[in-house]
Amino acid sequence: MTRRTHYLGPLTDSRRWEAVPLRPDDVIVVTPPKCGTTWMQTIVALLLSGDPEVETELSIRMPWVDIRHRDLAEVAGRLDAMTHRRSMKSHTPLDGLPLDDRAQYICVFRHPLDVHMSFRKHVRNIPVPWFEDWYPENDTGGRTFRSFLDGAPDGFDCDAVPLAHILRHYGSARALADRPNVALFHYADMKRDLAATFERVAGMLGTSHPAPLTARLIGAASFDNMKRNAARFAPSGGKGFMKSDSDFFHRGANGQWHSILSDDDLAAYNAMMEAHLSPEDRAWLEHGSGAGSGHLR
Secondary structure, eight states: OOOOOOOBOSSBBGGGGGGSOOOTTOEEEEOOTTSSHHHHHHHHHHHHHTOTTOOOOHHHHSOBTTBTTSOHHHHHHHHHHOOSOOEEEEOSOGGGSOOOTTSEEEEEEOOHHHHHHHHHHHHTSSOOGGGGGTSOSSOTTOHHHHHHHHOOSSGGGGGGOOHHHHHHHHHHHHHTTTSTTEEEEEHHHHHHOHHHHHHHHHHHHTOOOOHHHHHHHHHHTSHHHHHHTHHHHSTTTTTTOSSOHHHHHTTOOSOGGGGTSOHHHHHHHHHHHHHHSOHHHHHHHHHGGGGSSOOOO
């Protein structure tokens, strides 16, 4: 068996997956944070249930296995007791997860700078005080972006989502993208054509619904509907964990960094991207298939 990389951060412990034996039909959504994890989990829940009104309750029904703040025995026991087809979430790169040729791995990516800007807003909405070290509320010296560029892909840094962690996620997924049970999706493509995303995910899951029902499922997964019903769709929605369930979805926009990052910031980011990715891989990671980089599985 290939040795797995161990990711251990303030939130993450990838060894927790050892307590969850995989089943042949399991569906695992694997993403860096703020790349469309909840969106993709919702799409999976809608397609597996065929019910536009399905109660997603993602943190319970489709749990984040590697988060350290939930009792592992309880999570593993809850998953073991499920008699329906299971889906789970992970923010651990694929090189740290158990790989089963019969399970489905759905990996979602987003422009790294959009991830960074979205995470900046996210940390202001959740009660996790240690994020203040990386994301100070009054960051007049540019500390936040320097940490984004300098952070390590694993260890303590991984949960603060530095660029190196996003690149590790992408490299691990691309290395396995030739497998029929591993697929890469991009947030920008999901925004451009949500119906095509549903069709592709349905193909992976082996699900099929009549066209009128599929249209209703797609409508349920629209950004406006999920934000409007944030208590239903946000992780731990309606439980008071976040300051605002609706702000979890914020705007769903891309390119917000244009007016915030300096020319020096962008030059440093560009140098790191060019050092680690081919032009084709960089184009896809930033813009998806709309970049003209071709279709990546």
